[in-house]
Amino acid sequence: MSKVKIAVLISGNGSNLQALIDSIEGGYINGEIIVVISDRRGAYGLERAEKHGIMTVVLDKKEYGSNEDLNKGIQYVLRSMNAELIVLAGFLTILSSNVVKAFEGKIINVHPSLIPAFCGAGLYGQRVHKAAIEYGVKVSGATVHFVDEGTDTGKIILQEAVPVMENDTPETLAARVLEVEHRILPEAVRRITQGS
Numbered sequence: 042m043s044k045v046k047i048a049v050l051i052s053g054n055g056s057n058l059q060a061l062i063d064s065i066e067g068g069y070i071n072g073e074i075i076v077v078i079s080d081r082r083g084a085y086g087l088e089r090a091e092k093h094g095i096m097t098v099v100l101d102k103k104e105y106g107s108n109e110d111l112n113k114g115i116q117y118v119l120r121s122m123n124a125e126l127i128v129l130a131g132f133l134t135i136l137s138s139n140v141v142k143a144f145e146g147k148i149i150n151v152h153p154s155l156i157p158a159f160c161g162a163g164l165y166g167q168r169v170h171k172a173a174i175e176y177g178v179k180v181s182g183a184t185v186h187f188v189d190e191g192t193d194t195g196k197i198i199l200q201e202a203v204p205v206m207e208n209d210t211p212e213t214l215a216a217r218v219l220e221v222e223h224r225i226l227p228e229a230v231r232r233i234t235q236g237s
């Protein structure tokens with residue numbers, strides 16, 4: 042079976058990207074990361090990709106006049122690389138409906154909560170964990186889902202819960218959730234590339 046061409050979109054540290062790279066190099070995923078696209082120059086995830094010989098493209102949102110132009114750049118790169126699966130791994134730009142439609146059913150995202158809790162516009166990164174702690178939930182977790190034209194509203198693929206401790210801070214909860222992300226994102230990609 043030919044390897045699925047995977048594009049990974051990042052904005053920062055890239056620990057989820059690293060989990061994918063490790064999983065692919067460990068032989069668990071029938072895929073190849075053909076490009077890593079970052080919307081921020083200097084994102085550490087770019088270094089992670091370069092260390093593994095993966096092509097990187099920076100489409101710095103600060104250098105693009107509009108979100109629409111940035112999305113046109115993203116679509117151009119994805120098309121020219123013939124990407125077959127697009128993974129949003131800590132990617133903070135909202136994809137336009139044109140991009141989502143052009144790659145319908147081929148874009149997945151990892152979100153650091155149990156969707157439909159603590160998701161949607163403005164809830165990303167540490168803000169998610171702060172909201173969960175402030176609400177007083179006893180469990181949180183991570184979700185991998187398909188991306189549709191909404192925000193964090195596409196079909197759920199995998200979820201896994203973690204306990205929220207009395208003395209948790211957004212940072213300690215984030216670290217616990219991130220461990221889950223690093224497991225369920227590669228597993229979701231494995232299942233998709235195996236056709237299951």
Ligand code: GRF
Nearest residue numbers: 053054055056057131152153
């Ligand atoms: C993660 O919590 C992810 O869920 C969120 O961005 C955070 C950073 O991810 N979308 P990474 O270390 O850049 O992969």
